[in-house]
Amino acid sequence: MPDRSVVLTLLLATTVLAQNTSEGGPRILRPADKAALPAGPLTIIARGTGPLLLDGKRVAGKVLNGSIVFAEVTPQGGMHELSFAGQKLRFFVGPGAPADFRPYRPHPPAGAACETCHVVREGAWEFRGAGSGCFGCHDQKKFPVGHTHNAEVLSECGLCHDPHGSAEKFHLKMARETACKQCHG
Numbered sequence: 001m002p003d004r005s006v007v008l009t010l011l012l013a014t015t016v017l018a019q020n021t022s023e024g025g026p027r028i029l030r031p032a033d034k035a036a037l038p039a040g041p042l043t044i045i046a047r048g049t050g051p052l053l054l055d056g057k058r059v060a061g062k063v064l065n066g067s068i069v070f071a072e073v074t075p076q077g078g079m080h081e082l083s084f085a086g087q088k089l090r091f092f093v094g095p096g097a098p099a100d101f102r103p104y105r106p107h108p109p110a111g112a113a114c115e116t117c118h119v120v121r122e123g124a125w126e127f128r129g130a131g132s133g134c135f136g137c138h139d140q141k142k143f144p145v146g147h148t149h150n151a152e153v154l155s156e157c158g159l160c161h162d163p164h165g166s167a168e169k170f171h172l173k174m175a176r177e178t179a180c181k182q183c184h185g
Contacts, residue, residue: 026085035104036097
């Protein structure tokens with residue numbers, strides 16, 4: 001019989017990836033749906049091909065390595081819709097966001113380039129942290145303080161956390177209550 005930690009890891013990976021069906025396909029990586037953002041410049045990042053539309057108008061952006069769209073915009077205050085490759089999300093800029101919109105927390109911190117975490121290998125973007133993963137920047141000794149799983153069980157931080165930012169605390173892909181229930185009912 002397989003080790004319980006292996007079973008838990010596989011179960012978590014399967015359920016979280018099923019929840020995030022667009023994980024490997026085209027998707028808007030930044031900002032998150034229902035994000036409340038301060039006024040000022042906004043970095044939009046999307047993976048895939050196709051036009052990037054903000055409130056129905058095409059946004060000019062750089063295409064990096066044929067698959068990553070990177071755009072800088074400064075939207076006016078209020079509600080906005082961003083669409084890309086069939087995916088749509090809404091975000092709010094400035095004060096007075098609807099109650100179900102949460103403050104957006106970008107990750108990595110401002111000033112970090114894509115190459116901080118990624119490298120292009122054989123024409124495709126890959127996570128740079130082979131072996132060290134997120135612990136290239138984050139202190140592995142502090143990991144057990146905020147997690148009920150040890151680093152060996154959950155070596156794939158991206159199963160629960162969004163490495164590009166989130167409107168949830170701790171950069172979670174979904175509310176903590178929902179995330180934990182994926183495996184713990």
